[in-house]
Amino acid sequence: IRDQTILVTGGAGFIGSHLVEALVPNNEVRVLDNFSTGDRSFLPEDVTVIDGDITDPIALQQAARGVDIIFHQAAMVSVAQSVSAPRASNETNLEASLLVLEQARQEDARVVVASSAAIYGHPDELPVPETASTDPTSPYGIQKLALDQYVRRYEELYDLETVALRYFNAYGPRQQGPYSGVISTFLEQARAGEPITVEGDGEQTRDFVHVDDVVRANLCAATTDNVGEAYNVGTGERISIRDLAETIRDATESQSPIVHKDPRPGDIRHSGADVSKAASGLGFEARISLESGIRSLVSAE
Ligand code: UD2
Numbered sequence: 226i227r228d229q230t231i232l233v234t235g236g237a238g239f240i241g242s243h244l245v246e247a248l249v250p251n252n253e254v255r256v257l258d259n260f261s262t263g264d265r266s267f268l269p270e271d272v273t274v275i276d277g278d279i280t281d282p283i284a285l286q287q288a289a290r291g292v293d294i295i296f297h298q299a300a301m302v303s304v305a306q307s308v309s310a311p312r313a314s315n316e317t318n319l320e321a322s323l324l325v326l327e328q329a330r331q332e333d334a335r336v337v338v339a340s341s342a343a344i345y346g347h348p349d350e351l352p353v354p355e356t357a358s359t360d361p362t363s364p365y366g367i368q369k370l371a372l373d374q375y376v377r378r379y380e381e382l383y384d385l386e387t388v389a390l391r392y393f394n395a396y397g398p399r400q401q402g403p404y405s406g407v408i409s410t411f412l413e414q415a416r417a418g419e420p421i422t423v424e425g426d427g428e429q430t431r432d433f434v435h436v437d438d439v440v441r442a443n444l445c446a447a448t449t450d451n452v453g454e455a456y457n458v459g460t461g462e463r464i465s466i467r468d469l470a471e472t473i474r475d476a477t478e479s480q481s482p483i484v485h486k487d488p489r490p491g492d493i494r495h496s497g498a499d500v501s502k503a504a505s506g507l508g509f510e511a512r513i514s515l516e517s518g519i520r521s522l523v524s525a526e
Contacts, residue, residue, distance in 0.1 A: 226248070226252065226444060226447050227251035228251065228252065229252045229293040229294055230252070230253045230255075230291055230292045230293050231252050231253065231254050231255065231292060231293065231294045231296065232255045232256075232289050232292045232294070232295045232296070232334075233248070233254065233255070233256050233257075233295075234257045234258070234279050234288075234295065234297045234298055235257075235258055235279075235297075235299030235339075236257065236258055236263070236296075236298065237256055237258035237263025237267055238258065238299070238302075239399050239400045239401075239436065240298050240339070240392075240395060240439055240440070241263070241296070241298035241299070242263070242267035242399060243399070243436045243437065243439070243440050244298065244440050244443055246269055247440050247444065249269050254271070254272045254273070255272065255288055255292070256268060256273070257277055257279060257284060257288040258274070258275075258276065258277075258299065259276070259278045259279075259299075260276060262302070262404070264399075275288045278321075279299045279317065279321040279322075279324065279325060280316055280317060280320070280321040280324070282324055285321075285324055285328055289331070289332055289334070290332070292332055293334055294335045294336070294337070294447055295325060295328070295332075295334050295335070295337070296443055296447075297322060297325045297336060297337065297338040297339060299321075300318050301313070301314045301318055302365075303365075304343065305404075307363055307364040308363055308365075314365060314368060315364065318365065318369065318372065319371050319372055322338065322372045322375070323375065325338075326375060326379055326385075326387075329387075330379070330383050330385055333385070335385075335386040335447065336376070336379075336385065336386070336387050337387075337388045337389075337390065337446040338372060338373075338376050338387070338388070338389050339390060340372060340376070340389040340390055340455060341365075341366065341369040341391060342391055342393045342459070342498070343361055343362075343363065343365055343366035343369055344359045344366055344369050344370040344373055344391065345357055345360070345496075346360035346362045347360070347494065348493075348496065351463075352432075352459075352461060352463075352497045352498055352499040352500070353457065353496070353497065353499055354457075354499040354501070354502065355454075355457055355499070355502050362491055362493070363491075372389070373389045373391070376388070376389040377453055377454065379453075380452050380453025381453060386452040386453075387452055387453055388449065388453075388455075388507075389454070389455035389456070390439075390442055390443065390456055391456065391457045391458060391498075392439060393432040393433070393434050393458060393497070393498050394406060394408075394433045394434065394459075394496070395435075395436055395458075396408040396433050396435060396522075397522070398436070398522065398525060399436075400436070407469065408433065408473070408519070408522070410422075411470055412519075412522060412523070415473050415477040415479035415481050416477055416479065417481075418480055418481055420483070420484040421470045421473070421479075421482070421483045421484065422485075423470050423484065423485050423486070424466070424485075424486050424487065424488050424489045424492065425466075425485070425486075425488030425489065425492060426467070426485065426488070427465060427467025427468075427470065428467065429465065429466050429492060429493070429494050429495065430464060430465050430466070430495045431466070431469075432460055432462060432463050432496060432497040432498050433460070433464065433469075434458060434460050434498075434511055435513035438458075438460070438511040438513050442458045445507040445509040446509075449507050451507070454506060456503040456507050457498035457499060457500060457502065458498070458503060460500070460511040460514075460515070461497065461499070461511070462514075462515065463495065463497040464515060467483070469515075470483045471483065472516070472519060473519060476519050476520060476523045477523055
């Protein structure tokens with residue numbers, strides 16, 4: 226996309242900042258971020274930064290004035306935090322998201338939101354199609370499910386161009402901090418020569434999608450005619466956590482032992498995307514294999 230005025234909420238975060246980087250050369254880009262987990266150093270020069278919270282209607286209104294597209298990436302991303310503080314996470318993940326949708330309505334802007342595989346809970350089909358039953362196991366998943374439904378209904382109720390993207394396990398550069406995913410944790414452990422900590426038997430599986438592919442899915446969502454829909458964003462491939470640990474140990478040529486800890490309470494056993502709807506409806510297919518994604522992470526440092 227080009228020559229658009231674009232707001233990226235959470236634009237200084239892991240996924241948001243990669244999206245901003247892709248948009249900046251050809252568009253006018255604004256970022257609304259409270260820098261709770263985002264980082265200024267992730268942002269390129271040519272962006273307008275609004276240091277504010279999406280729960281603040283004034284900041285949001287200012288950031289969204291005159292935009293053509295909103296990519297709504299801001300969230301409290303920690304599932305564990307949503308369990309310990311369900312109301313605080315609800316305020317950010319759901320109530321503030323409604324403010325974003327209302328701003329989009331005000332501006333008649335297209336809105337692309339970050340939904341999540343968390344909405345499926347323990348999937349009863351694999352790979353999981355978008356039509357699978359939803360039964361989230363955490364407040365985070367409940368909030369994302371409500372958001373996902375709002376987003377689709379906003380198209381119908383208010384004739385707004387909306388798309389929900391259900392991210393599977395995103396990974397890549399800048400995923401850091403206490404709530405980051407297993408790949409960054411394993412990489413850190415392997416590099417430090419510390420034990421790589423597999424939770425449970427390691428036979429659980431995930432669909433890891435590189436952040437550059439997640440960005441491409443967002444760009445496809447910005448132009449698709451098939452709005453008012455939700456799409457899985459994954460690769461369609463699954464790997465077990467045990468195999469992941471070995472892959473990362475090999476890629477880093479680390480001597481770290483692989484150790485097993487207690488399983489995470491309520492852990493999802495298997496998760497993997499049916500990617501056919503994203504292919505037909507968005508024209509999106511992930512291109513980066515897990516092997517090459519890990520290789521580029523390893524060679525980056
Ligand atoms: C992912 C999303 C989460 C939510 C959820 C929906 C990330 C970072 N989180 O959670 O936001 O959408 O999917 O189901 O993408 N593990 C270890 N050792 C470690 C860390 C993790 O074995 O040191 C295991 C963990 O028990 C789990 C798997 O690795 O089985 C993936 O964990 P995660 O926290 O990266 O992501 P997940 O799938 O729990």
